[in-house]
Amino acid sequence: xxxxxIDIGGEQVQIPDVSPKFIFRVVLGIVxxxxxxxxxxxxxxxQVGVLQRFGAYHRTxxxxxxxxxxxxxxxxxxxxxxxxxxxxxxxxxxxxGVRTEYSSRDYTSESLMLTGDLNSALVEWIVQYRIKxxxxxxxxxxxxxxxxxxxxxxxxxxxxxDHSVDEVIILRRKEIAQKAxxxxxxxxxxxxxxxxxxxxxxxxxNPPVPVQPAFNEVNEAxxxxxxxxxxxxxxxxxxxxxxxGQAEQVVLQAEGYATNRINRAxxxxxxxxxxxxxxxxxxxxxKRRLYLETMLEILPKIKTKVxxxxxxxxxLPLLHLEGxxxxx
Numbered sequence: 001x002x003x004x005x006i007d008i009g010g011e012q013v014q015i016p017d018v019s020p021k022f023i024f025r026v027v028l029g030i031v032x033x034x035x036x037x038x039x040x041x042x043x044x045x046x047q048v049g050v051l052q053r054f055g056a057y058h059r060t061x062x063x064x065x066x067x068x069x070x071x072x073x074x075x076x077x078x079x080x081x082x083x084x085x086x087x088x089x090x091x092x093x094x095x096x097g098v099r100t101e102y103s104s105r106d107y108t109s110e111s112l113m114l115t116g117d118l119n120s121a122l123v124e125w126i127v128q129y130r131i132k133x134x135x136x137x138x139x140x141x142x143x144x145x146x147x148x149x150x151x152x153x154x155x156x157x158x159x160x161x162d163h164s165v166d167e168v169i170i171l172r173r174k175e176i177a178q179k180a181x182x183x184x185x186x187x188x189x190x191x192x193x194x195x196x197x198x199x200x201x202x203x204x205x206n207p208p209v210p211v212q213p214a215f216n217e218v219n220e221a222x223x224x225x226x227x228x229x230x231x232x233x234x235x236x237x238x239x240x241x242x243x244x245g246q247a248e249q250v251v252l253q254a255e256g257y258a259t260n261r262i263n264r265a266x267x268x269x270x271x272x273x274x275x276x277x278x279x280x281x282x283x284x285x286x287k288r289r290l291y292l293e294t295m296l297e298i299l300p301k302i303k304t305k306v307x308x309x310x311x312x313x314x315x316l317p318l319l320h321l322e323g324x325x326x327x328x
Contacts, residue, residue: 035071038070038071039068039069040066041076042064043064044063046080046081047079047082048063049061049076049078050076050079051075051076052075058074061076079134079137079138080131081132084129084198085128085129086127087129087148087152088124089123089126089153089156091107091111092107110153112208113160114157114160115160115168116162116163116164117165119165121165121169122208123168124204124205125177125180125200126201127197127200128199130195132194136192137194137195140192140194141193144193144194147191151184152184152200155180155183155184155187159176159179159180163176165207169206169215173202177202180200184200
């Protein structure tokens, strides 16, 4: 390679004599390298590539290595379609971890809402979403995140205005979050934002600070009321089954007694009818047998017995017949 000498600060320095052909090759190599670097791109596993040709949408590419036309002819935008994004309302998370830190700024303008019974509540909530249509996400709406925040805040105020303060703070938080998610999704689909809301969670709902002591007293009174009602139900569930059991026992005893008396009466009636039939057939014999059976039942119960014969002329002056013997 030829060299030439030049004067730099009084010193003679030899430099290579570069030919135009060499310069052309270097420039060509740089151009080729730039073309290669601008023609190939990689899409991550949680992404899709949205390719534009001269600014207009051309195609969508899946994860992997792909080729595109260089020099700005085709440009690619990578959209994370698998990632779940989050928007916070009424508070901001500074750093998440074991002990999450929140911003000390006041976001009451987002969280202060009027409920259906004309009370106020501070509603803090989270909207989690993902991108389901990257083309709509990039080209249909200019500021998607701002649209999500505006829609979410609007529908949450609407739903809170349809419920009482007790329902918003305590009783129906899950239903309110579900309703807000449905309304927000419907609006975002109507705007063609390409957003799919994963969930809406009410993070914290409280009354305004000036009325929190009174609200806490109301909650304590409500809890005391519930406790008394539960104790009353406990006493009720203890006493009523016992009383019902005793009543059923008395009823069963009465039914048993009635059944016994009826059976005995029927037996006595059947016995009487049998005796009456026998009496009709042989009156004298039956009469004598009844008399003897009656005497056999009565005489053993009598301590002193006096038996008088029809032929007896007179009584003895003093007659002692004791015990169960028979004297004559």
